[in-house]
Amino acid sequence: MTSSGDRGLEGEGASGGSTHAEAFAGFAEALDLFHVGDVARMRALAELGRSALREARRDGVRGMASDMELRSVAAEAAGMARLTDRRLQGEIDHAMTVIDDYPAVFEAWVARRIERGHVDVVVRVGARVPDEVRSAYEEAAIAVCERDVPSRVRGALDALAARLHTQTFTERHKAAAAERCVRVFHGTDGMSNLVATLPTVIAAGMLDRLTQMGQSVKDARVATGPEGRADAAGAADAAEVAEPADTRTMDQLRADILGDLVLGGASVVDPTYGTNRDGGLGAIRARVQVAVTAETLMGRDENPAEAVGAGLVDAETVRQLAGQVSEWDRLFIDPVTRTPVEIDTYRPTASMKKLLMARDQHCRFPGCRRAAIRCELDHTIDYALGGHTHIFNLAHLCQRHHSMKQFTKWEVRQVGGGALEWTSPLGRIYREDVPMPAVCFTIDTADPPPDAAPGGPPPDEPPPF
Structure with missing residues (x-):
């Protein structure tokens, strides 16, 4: 997203200028002041960290002493800022990382080419990038950030980091998949969070199936109404009529169905049938839409594919999925604009x-x-x-x-x-x-395969399924 600047803030000729121009001018001035202050704060935080490290190393002491000195400085600064020392120390670490490890990104932010939100997401994604390719990642990341708002660049930066990484995405996925797990974080009021770290395709499929099942419950609720479902003879079941109407939200339905599936192996009560047995909900299967280049599909490269609306998927997994589908949409990509x-x-x-x-x-x-x-x-x-x-x-x-x-x-x-x-x-x-799609499509400059149709689209265009 790009803006043409302050055009329309002066004079009354612009639409609505006489009403809002002064207020917008004040807001623009506040943004400038905030930017200057934010840059100064990051520089000061980084200098606090450097000062702590210099003091700890003055007598050649490293390790624990450095950490203790940094904690002490963070605690002092936290008192000044009225923040917790843990948060302040995290901000110090982040500031040193930005200024020392990503100087071009920092300067682009200072020059207002990108926003503070861009800086944070570039550094967060860059944590997975090897040191030897960090400078290349940094320059390319700035170009990505200049084209869109901070909330919409994460996917493109993830794809960029994957493309520049010295290991293939498939290799990194195998290592990450070995860390899959399920954890429980106990909360308040008798509630807890169940967190599962799973391959993207599995997680996206689980959410899709839970959503479909929840929607079936909502549809059955509309079909039967608050009066309950009539039996084959046309008489309403008295027990069902006596039960209160099902007013659960989609989030509540997903949570309840997940509990049923894990603990009972099926939905305990299936409103699509109105009985305590596995009915219509049990027949629902997950749907995952994946976009993959023909080159990856044929095993010519190991570039990741994209699970639409979810994230990147390793090449081996997407090829296994491809062998199980019967419906394809062949998507032609503009070779210049992609x-x-x-x-x-x-x-x-x-x-x-x-x-x-x-x-x-x-x-x-x-x-x-x-x-x-x-x-x-x-x-x-x-x-x-x-x-x-x-x-x-x-x-x-x-x-x-x-x-x-x-x-x-x-x-x-x-x-x-x-x-x-x-x-x-x-x-x-x-x-x-x-x-910008997370999956990048390019044209092979080599000679086309002999079976390529004259004048047709390049053979490496992606068929999403």
């Missing part, structure tokens, strides 16, 4: 929806991360005003931003390649580029 341009299925309406879902990924208002599956397809130029139902006149907007486009002075236009240009009531311009 964005989806066409899906070769027979039903244009369904293909268009799939294409836009793959292209947009989320609401296309700047900074919004609501998933496309929970958004509405909006005609950029209203259909009633002659706008065509075409992929370059459609984009996903959440209900909030769809309504804002309709009923406020915000304006939007498509500028090509799926990119949107939003204009605020004050005349500020924000460019919302097509989200």
Whole structure:
């Protein structure tokens, strides 16, 4: 997301300028002051850490003495800031990491090319990057951050770190999978958190199946109503009628069904059948959508695939999944912009929806991360005003931003390649580029295989399934 600057803050000619210009000017000044203060705070924190290390090493003492000196300094600083010493020491460590290990990222933040949120996520993802490729990761990460808001760069940075890592993603996944586990963290009021660390495909599949089962319960609730379900003879079961209506939320349903599946092996009560037996819910299976390049699918490389809406998946796992499916969507990717341009299925309406879902990924208002599956397809130029139902006149907007486009002075236009240009009531311009997919698709410059169709798409385009 990029902004054209302060255009529209001066004068009354801009839409709404006479009403909000002064308030926005004050906000812009506050942002500048906050930035200067935030940079100064990070520099000061890093210097506190260096000072502690210098003092500890003055007599050649290292190890525990260094840590104790750092703890002491953190405790003193925490008293000044009215924070806990643990949090302050964490901030000192983070500040030294940013300034000493990621100097280019720090300077990009100082110059306002990126935001503080970008810095934090770059460092967090970079913790997995070997030292020998850190500088390459740093420069590429800055370019990624300059194109989008902090909340939307994590996936691209994860893919970047995976691509630059000296080990293949498959090797790292095997090591990580060996650490899979289930833990319980006891909380208050008789509640605890059950946390499972699992391969992404398994975790995404579990959540999908729980969601489907929960939705079936909700659908059965609507079908039967509060009066209960009638038996085959048409008479209502008196026991069911006496029970209160099921008003559980989707989160509550997922939690209850998970407990049933683990402890009982099946849903204890299946409202889709109305009996205490494994009925319709037991037939539900998980669905996981994965995008993978043909090169990875054929075993020519070990690059990770993408579990749509979840994260990266190792090549070995995705090839095993590929052998179990019967339905494929072949997705053609623009070789320059790396964005989806066409899906070769027979039903244009369904293909268009799939294409836009793959292209947009989320609401296309700047900074919004609501998933496309929970958004509405909006005609950029209203259909009633002659706008065509075409992929370059459609984009996903959440209900909030769809309504804002309709009923406020915000304006939007498509500028090509799926990119949107939003204009605020004050005349500020924000460019919302097509989200960068976590899986990168490239064209092999070598000679095409002999069976490649003349003029057709490159053979290494991805078929998501």
